[in-house]
Every structure is written in structure tokens, then in C-alpha cells.
Amino acid sequence: AALDMIYREARALARVQHPNVVKLIGVVLPSGDRLSGVVMPWAEGGTLADWLEKHREPITGPGLGEALKILLGIASGMMAVHEHGILHLDLKPENVLLAGDGTP
Numbered sequence: 001a002a003l004d005m006i007y008r009e010a011r012a013l014a015r016v017q018h019p020n021v022v023k024l025i026g027v028v029l030p031s032g033d034r035l036s037g038v039v040m041p042w043a044e045g046g047t048l049a050d051w052l053e054k055h056r057e058p059i060t061g062p063g064l065g066e067a068l069k070i071l072l073g074i075a076s077g078m079m080a081v082h083e084h085g086i087l088h089l090d091l092k093p094e095n096v097l098l099a100g101d102g103t104p
Helices: 002-015 048-054 062-083
Strands: 026-028 037-039
Touching: 002 026, 002 037, 048 062
Parallel strands: none
Antiparallel strands: 026 037
């Protein structure tokens, strides 16, 4: 059942082509005691949680523009996945990946 869910989610994610949605590279099948999962590109910019940790002070000036860019990117990506019938169900800073240029 869990493996079927991973396959369903992977197939659905593979249909989404959007600059703010991580691209699916592949699916790892379970083998022995190894878990299954999806393979995605490395997020050079880390996670949104990492970004927030670096910007603990009130965000103003150029940092405010960067924060708004991230927020709009997240919203745009979520709209794209929703249009494909996908619900994230665990959207939190630790699960938002950032590219090297800060794009979510």
C-alpha cells in the first residue's frame, strides 16, 4: 500500500512541469531493509528552514524582496501542483527546497 502511494505520487509529480516544483528524477524501489522513495535534484540553496535560520532578524531592504520572491514562488508552485490534483499535505520550511539562486 505504501509503495503504491509512492508510485502514484511519483507519476503525478512527473506530470508537473513548473519552475517552482522540484523535478522528479526517479523512484527507488525497496530492497531488503532499504526503504523506497523518490529521487530529486540536490537543492544547492538548502531548505527554507535554513534560509530562515540565516535571516533571524526582521527582514527589511533587499532581504524583504528575497523573502517575497520565495513566498511568491511557493504559491506559484503550489498552484501548479493543485492544478494536477496533488495536495502537498506537509508544507513546512523543512520541505521547501531552494535552488542556488534562492528560487523555491
